[in-house]
Amino acid sequence: MNKFTVLNGLVVPLDRANVDTDAIIPKQFLKSIKRAGFGPNLFDEWRYLDHGEPGKPNQGRPLNPDFVLNQPRYQNASVLLARENFGCGSSREHAPWALEDYGFRAIIAPSFADIFYNNCFKNGILPIVLDAVVVDRLFKACETIEGYVLTVDLDKQTVTTPSGEAIRFEVDGGRKHRLLNGLDDIGLTLLQGDKINAYEARRRQEAPWLFGGPRQ
Amino acid sequence: MSGLTLFQKLWDAHVVHVEDDGTTLLYIDRHLVHEVTSPQAFEGLKLANRTPRRADAAVAVPDHNVPTTDRSQGITDPVSRLQVETLDANCAEYGITEFKMGDIRQGIVHVIGPEAGLTLPGMTVVCGDSHTSTHGAFGALAFGIGTSEVEHVLATQCLWQKPSKTMLVKVEGELGRGITAKDIALAIIGKIGTAGGTGYALEFGGSAIRALTMEGRMTLCNMAIEAGARAGMVATDATTIEYVKGRPYAPKGAAWEQAVAWWGTLHSDADAVFDRVVELDAATIEPQVTWGTSPEMVTTINGRVPNPADAPSDIKKQDWTRALEYMGLQGNTPIAEISVDKVFIGSCTNSRIEDIREAAIVAKGRKVASSVKLAMVVPGSGLVKQQAEAEGLDKIFIEAGFEWREPGCSMCLAMNADRLEPGERCASTSNRNFEGRQGQGGRTHLVSPAMAAAAACAGHFVDVRKL
Numbered sequence: 001m002n003k004f005t006v007l008n009g010l011v012v013p014l015d016r017a018n019v020d021t022d023a024i025i026p027k028q029f030l031k032s033i034k035r036a037g038f039g040p041n042l043f044d045e046w047r048y049l050d051h052g053e054p055g056k057p058n059q060g061r062p063l064n065p066d067f068v069l070n071q072p073r074y075q076n077a078s079v080l081l082a083r084e085n086f087g088c089g090s091s092r093e094h095a096p097w098a099l100e101d102y103g104f105r106a107i108i109a110p111s112f113a114d115i116f117y118n119n120c121f122k123n124g125i126l127p128i129v130l131d132a133v134v135v136d137r138l139f140k141a142c143e144t145i146e147g148y149v150l151t152v153d154l155d156k157q158t159v160t161t162p163s164g165e166a167i168r169f170e171v172d173g174g175r176k177h178r179l180l181n182g183l184d185d186i187g188l189t190l191l192q193g194d195k196i197n198a199y200e201a202r203r204r205q206e207a208p209w210l211f212g213g214p215r216q
Numbered sequence: 217m218s219g220l221t222l223f224q225k226l227w228d229a230h231v232v233h234v235e236d237d238g239t240t241l242l243y244i245d246r247h248l249v250h251e252v253t254s255p256q257a258f259e260g261l262k263l264a265n266r267t268p269r270r271a272d273a274a275v276a277v278p279d280h281n282v283p284t285t286d287r288s289q290g291i292t293d294p295v296s297r298l299q300v301e302t303l304d305a306n307c308a309e310y311g312i313t314e315f316k317m318g319d320i321r322q323g324i325v326h327v328i329g330p331e332a333g334l335t336l337p338g339m340t341v342v343c344g345d346s347h348t349s350t351h352g353a354f355g356a357l358a359f360g361i362g363t364s365e366v367e368h369v370l371a372t373q374c375l376w377q378k379p380s381k382t383m384l385v386k387v388e389g390e391l392g393r394g395i396t397a398k399d400i401a402l403a404i405i406g407k408i409g410t411a412g413g414t415g416y417a418l419e420f421g422g423s424a425i426r427a428l429t430m431e432g433r434m435t436l437c438n439m440a441i442e443a444g445a446r447a448g449m450v451a452t453d454a455t456t457i458e459y460v461k462g463r464p465y466a467p468k469g470a471a472w473e474q475a476v477a478w479w480g481t482l483h484s485d486a487d488a489v490f491d492r493v494v495e496l497d498a499a500t501i502e503p504q505v506t507w508g509t510s511p512e513m514v515t516t517i518n519g520r521v522p523n524p525a526d527a528p529s530d531i532k533k534q535d536w537t538r539a540l541e542y543m544g545l546q547g548n549t550p551i552a553e554i555s556v557d558k559v560f561i562g563s564c565t566n567s568r569i570e571d572i573r574e575a576a577i578v579a580k581g582r583k584v585a586s587s588v589k590l591a592m593v594v595p596g597s598g599l600v601k602q603q604a605e606a607e608g609l610d611k612i613f614i615e616a617g618f619e620w621r622e623p624g625c626s627m628c629l630a631m632n633a634d635r636l637e638p639g640e641r642c643a644s645t646s647n648r649n650f651e652g653r654q655g656q657g658g659r660t661h662l663v664s665p666a667m668a669a670a671a672a673c674a675g676h677f678v679d680v681r682k683l
Binding site: 035 | 232233235237239241243245252253255256259264266269272280281293295296298299302336338339344345346348359360361362363364365367368371372373374376378410411414415441444445446467471472474475478510531534535538629630631648650651652653656
């Protein structure tokens with residue numbers, strides 16, 4: 001997993017509440033058995049005017065000029081500014097895969113859906129919760145000022161505006177540590193192998209029906 | 217000290233290790249796997265030279281990509297076929313039990329788990345699917361995970377978690393005639409909103425919940441995620457134990473006695489304290505119909521589509537306006553005047569035998585309206601289909617003009633060939649009315665199975681209680 005330390009990123013405002021993971025990456029692209037390559041189909045139904053299918057070349061597809069990601073001033077953005085309950089719905093990790101593949105490394109919103117929020121940390125994306133009033137202010141600023149860049153510092157837990165205002169955000173200590181260092185969760189868990197063994201040995205006595213499982 | 221909630225009891229029974237900041241390594245008893253969210257997890261496992269810690273705790277089934285029409289030719293879409301074949305290969309390689317296409321036990325992962333007795337009270341159950349909350353109906357802690365966590369569970373049988381806050385949703389009283397668990401679920405989401413349960417584990421309690429069958433409880437817990445909660449649960453009681461008894465993978469003999477003794481404790485203590493309590497009066501719940509593009513955009517069959525001018529805030533006004541534009545609806549339109557093009561009865565929310573029976577009662581002796589292009593019934597599993605056919609329900613549907621299909625996720629998310637065309641309007645018993653969910657440009661109205669069958673026959677939404 002990619003480390004996340006400090007990001008200086010162009011901000012793109014996506015002014016919709018309850019953006020669901022079906023909108024982030026539509027279902028037909030979930031047929032892929034790969035982890036990579038979802039970026040060109042991020043927000044596919046909003047981004048293009050025609051219907052996208054896996055395997056269909058995206059080059060030359062008609063773009064929706066009204067969709068914010070297609071506007072020239074927001075090209076190469078790496079910070080997504082969003083509204084409440086971002087990432088609701090399906091647990092598909094293809095959603096953060098698509099966001100990451102497109103180039104987003106941080107998402108700022110007043111709130112996130114739980115599963116999506118968790119999935120972001122597994123993929124080097126930092127989801128940042130800020131007060132709705134602050135988010136609203138950022139929306140106005142980045143719509144007004146072309147080339148609006150925010151600096152996200154995970155270690156200091158701050159989002160800094162071009163005028164130098166540092167806005168503090170909260171993040172769970174364990175998640176922060178893993179993201180700062182790009183650590184593999186499974187490797188860390190396997191260090192607890194003795195405890196897992198001990199737990200299983202006890203549960204085999206207490207609840208033997210939970211072991212053995214289905215047999216064909 | 218106050219008593220424990222059901223969530224706390226389930227949590228405490230699965231703690232392997234706690235870090236200083238409270239992050240907990242939680243043991244997972246049952247891992248359900250399907251073809252869409254697992255290939256990258258198996259690939260990751262392979263790349264790291266790891267193997268599943270407990271293949272016996274996992275069970276797999278293809279459901280999202282499978283055709284619901286004639287299966288004699290297999291899956292014709294090569295991309296879908298490769299995904300299902302990849303699941304087959306991974307399960308074969310690692311010795312994971314799979315209910316393959318063609319196996320009578322194949323079906324939607326959240327239907328087949330309980331049906332086979334793979335979901336049991338007191339378990340932690342996970343699956344790379346947000347509707348895993350369904351299994352909480354048994355007094356289990358069940359929640360959806362992403363693919364990285366699917367890999368993590370395969371490798372370690374554990375997950376890193378922090379305890380959720382707890383919310384009790386209390387529904388007291390008696391449901392009116394024709395009112396189902398689906399109506400309760402939509403009424404709750406209408407009340408607390410699609411983010412109302414974010415950060416919480418929901419427990420559904422009260423006399424109306426205790427009176428529900430297991431099928432009804434599963435419908436309710438299934439929709440917990442639509443209220444933002446990863447987990448929904450109902451206390452284990454005699455109804456639960458009666459349902460589980462004798463299922464193929466349920467414990468037998470002495471183990472059964474030992475299990476039942478523990479299961480009897482799986483309820484919140486009378487003096488347990490919840491972080492939040494929400495109450496609903498069962499008697500006031502009417503048949504629900506969604507009008508927008510989020511499950512919280514819901515009203516009753518006797519209600520009207522709201523007018524954005526009446527929205528409580530500017531953000532809501534913008535949401536409602538966008539939703540009505542997408543749905544092709546005008547504010548103030550009576551719900552009962554909205555006509556439908558297609559009807560879908562199925563999904564992990566409403567495809568169990570009781571759902572099929574409720575729809576069949578309405579379909580019996582009626583005909584699908586000529587204005588309806590397609591009305592389909594997709595049973596949740598091969599066993600549900602077999603049971604329904606034994607009861608003659610398939611004939612009722614076919615005589616009425618419905619299509620009777622093979623089991624799978626089908627038009628709930630339209631990953632297979634079953635989908636809405638742009639602009640088509642559907643009465644659907646599924647769980648999400650998001651833009652494009654049932655097909656690009658498709659317009660979804662969520663309802664109960666009886667209400668969906670009634671809409672099919674009337675050609676528009678109609679109060680099932682007045683039929």
